[in-house]
Amino acid sequence: MTANATSELARTLPGKAYCDERVFVREREAIFARTWQYVGHVEKVRNPGDYFVADVAGESLLVVRSVGGMLRAFFNVCAHRGARFASGEGCRKRFSCPYHAWSYDTEGRLVGATNADDVPGFRLQDYGLQACRIEELHGLVFVNLDPGAAPLREDMAGLCERLVEYAPGLPELTFVHRTQADVHGNWKIAVENYSECYHCAIVHKSFFAEGKVSAASYRIVPYGRWHEHLAQSGYEVRGDEGSAHAGEFGAWWMWPNFAVQTHPGYLVNVRQWVPLAVDSSRVTVDWFMPVDAATDEHRAEFREHAATVFQEDIPLIEAVQRGIESRAYKPGPLMVDRDKTGMSEHAVQAIQALWRKSMETNI
Numbered sequence: 001m002t003a004n005a006t007s008e009l010a011r012t013l014p015g016k017a018y019c020d021e022r023v024f025v026r027e028r029e030a031i032f033a034r035t036w037q038y039v040g041h042v043e044k045v046r047n048p049g050d051y052f053v054a055d056v057a058g059e060s061l062l063v064v065r066s067v068g069g070m071l072r073a074f075f076n077v078c079a080h081r082g083a084r085f086a087s088g089e090g091c092r093k094r095f096s097c098p099y100h101a102w103s104y105d106t107e108g109r110l111v112g113a114t115n116a117d118d119v120p121g122f123r124l125q126d127y128g129l130q131a132c133r134i135e136e137l138h139g140l141v142f143v144n145l146d147p148g149a150a151p152l153r154e155d156m157a158g159l160c161e162r163l164v165e166y167a168p169g170l171p172e173l174t175f176v177h178r179t180q181a182d183v184h185g186n187w188k189i190a191v192e193n194y195s196e197c198y199h200c201a202i203v204h205k206s207f208f209a210e211g212k213v214s215a216a217s218y219r220i221v222p223y224g225r226w227h228e229h230l231a232q233s234g235y236e237v238r239g240d241e242g243s244a245h246a247g248e249f250g251a252w253w254m255w256p257n258f259a260v261q262t263h264p265g266y267l268v269n270v271r272q273w274v275p276l277a278v279d280s281s282r283v284t285v286d287w288f289m290p291v292d293a294a295t296d297e298h299r300a301e302f303r304e305h306a307a308t309v310f311q312e313d314i315p316l317i318e319a320v321q322r323g324i325e326s327r328a329y330k331p332g333p334l335m336v337d338r339d340k341t342g343m344s345e346h347a348v349q350a351i352q353a354l355w356r357k358s359m360e361t362n363i
């Protein structure tokens with residue numbers, strides 16, 4: 001191979017992308033405060049007054065279904081002296097600040113402030129909550145801290161149709177199981193790990209075993225800001241046999257840190273990689289099923305997933321973080337093959353391109 005050919009290979013990012021505190025701080029503004037961030041399944045806010053509090057890019061947000069039936073998100077900052085006024089989840093028509101009991105309705109309007117009538121010039125209507133963007137995509141609720149962000153369906157053009165096709169019942173499903181771990185690794189290492197199947201046959205022996213998901217058929221197709229993963233599977237189909245794709249494995253990754261996955265047998269999970277620090281991330285997998293459909297067999301499958309595919313990736317992510325922290329680390333080649341097969345690392349390359357663009361860097 002000539003030196004020229006070598007230099008044309010796509011490479012992993014430099015170490016500072018995964019280890020530098022300043023990069024981490026900038027990512028919060030340039031990426032997490034400007035992208036659609038998943039906050040929960042719509043079942044958490046199905047009825048008027050349903051609410052929950054979510055953390056996004058260092059902000060606490062109140063997500064609520066208004067009395068008028070609209071999804072709303074507000075910064076969790078009281079308009080009086082700034083206290084966080086909401087916590088947890090539940091159902092209510094008014095949110096009262098614990099400090100001086102200013103009270104807001106589900107549209108974020110200030111509807112009560114003690115002693116207001118005796119303060120000259122004070123008008124309730126001048127002090128509502130600050131709203132932030134919120135949208136639903138096929139049962140999944142996302143917020144965006146950037147008021148100028150493109151609408152979610154435009155940002156992820158074509159994705160909703162794929163979710164409707166592969167997981168038609170997703171908006172009606174109910175949460176059944178959570179697997180979660182804090183990992184010593186930058187969030188990008190975890191996302192990159194998810195976005196290539198070069199390691200699948202080596203590491204995930206039970207998931208990609210004979211008769212289960214076929215590693216040879218695994219394909220990842222990048223569509224701009226979302227990627228589609230599809231693979232054939234020999235899993236027994238249970239549940240929604242009516243879906244043309246019930247026997248397939250499918251996953252849809254969304255820039256920057258979220259994916260929906262259809263597990264063979266019409267089990268659906270969503271996963272999120274949330275940065276905790278430059279070198280640590282929280283990985284969460286939430287499983288959804290039709291209401292009252294979960295059996296002991298399903299629960300055994302959730303446990304098996306937690307003990308195999310989920311667990312198997314963690315030491316790899318941590319090993320990469322430790323290696324990248326070494327003075328000896330230098331960017332290595334991404335193994336992008338001609339046909340973008342299941343072994344190819346082209347999706348990692350695509351994610352790194354999105355990262356460079358967002359961060360306005362050429363590193």
Ligand code: FES
Nearest residue numbers: 078080081097100
């Ligand atoms: S800070 Fe909320 S009522 Fe005073």
Ligand SMILES: [Fe+2]
Nearest residue numbers: 193199204313
């Ligand atoms: Fe993996």
